[in-house]
Amino acid sequence: MRSLVVGFIVLAAALATLTMSSAAAVNSPQDASTLSLTSTTTSNGQLTVVFNSVQLDTISPQAYAFGVAAQALQGFTITRLHWDFGDGVSLDVPYCCQSQVSEVRYHAYQQPGTYTVTVTAYDSGGNMGDAATTISWATPVPEFQTATLPLLLSMLTVLSVTALMRKRTRPTKQT
Numbered sequence: 001m002r003s004l005v006v007g008f009i010v011l012a013a014a015l016a017t018l019t020m021s022s023a024a025a026v027n028s029p030q031d032a033s034t035l036s037l038t039s040t041t042t043s044n045g046q047l048t049v050v051f052n053s054v055q056l057d058t059i060s061p062q063a064y065a066f067g068v069a070a071q072a073l074q075g076f077t078i079t080r081l082h083w084d085f086g087d088g089v090s091l092d093v094p095y096c097c098q099s100q101v102s103e104v105r106y107h108a109y110q111q112p113g114t115y116t117v118t119v120t121a122y123d124s125g126g127n128m129g130d131a132a133t134t135i136s137w138a139t140p141v142p143e144f145q146t147a148t149l150p151l152l153l154s155m156l157t158v159l160s161v162t163a164l165m166r167k168r169t170r171p172t173k174q175t
Helices: 002-027 148-170
Strands: 036-043 049-055 064-072 078-086 088-100 102-108 111-122 128-137
Touching: 036 128, 049 111, 049 128, 064 078, 064 111, 064 128, 078 102, 088 102, 102 111
Parallel strands: none
Antiparallel strands: 036 049, 049 064, 064 102, 078 088, 078 111, 111 128
């Protein structure tokens, strides 16, 4: 009986380790295989806009870093950048006296979905140029709690209590 209890303890420990390690691999927020990097360059002859995005997180809220570099033709300056993050949030950033600008913005999405992020650059000559990227955050598959570990621990507890009860209720041999 003792070897049976020891066997269950070893089995429970092995399954607990397996369950915890596989859960950590699935829920790892920095799982590099799912992170994305995109880059877009557009030019309309007046303005050149280089835009890139990097997915920073795979958990909610899903965060991105967006970078832009805009360059106007000689004799013109960038007057502003307009950011549209695709989820109803936008931002205007004014500039003065620079023919070339670059900046990085961070944005987190609260809900899964597909979002088109656009950056539009405006110059002192009334020209505009933009670049866009589409990001997709898939709807997560709901995770269901596994009953394996709690069930094994319950079985282990019952077996341990049963073994102790049997040991205490055994009649002792009189010699």
